[in-house]
Amino acid sequence: GKFQLRYQFLLGCLPKALLGVQVLIHVFVTMPPKLSKSGEEFEAEHCSQPRKDIMFADPTYSVVSDFGLICEWEFGLALLGTLFFFGWAIGVAIFGAMADE
Secondary structure: OHHHHHHHHHHHHHHHHHHHHHHHHHHHHOOOOOEEEOOEEEOOOOOOOOHHHOEEOOOOOOHHHHHOOOHHHOHHHHHHHHHHHHHHHHHHHHHHHHHHO
């Protein structure tokens, strides 16, 4: 009946949607901000300027601006993604086993 359909939706579909949102958080938190030097904006791929002269054009709260993961430190974004999903996989294995007990 109607109760079973609601129950099935809440226990079946909703957790999967929330899992998708959790995975997308990584995408939005690691978006590269715009950089500027002397008021002129430029892309992070063109990092020929000394790092001390580079500023964030629109400082936002992201992992990139908090830790300065630009230019030569840009590999930190890939490392962050790897560590995030590695921790996620370990958590799934541990808590999945605990839930099966």
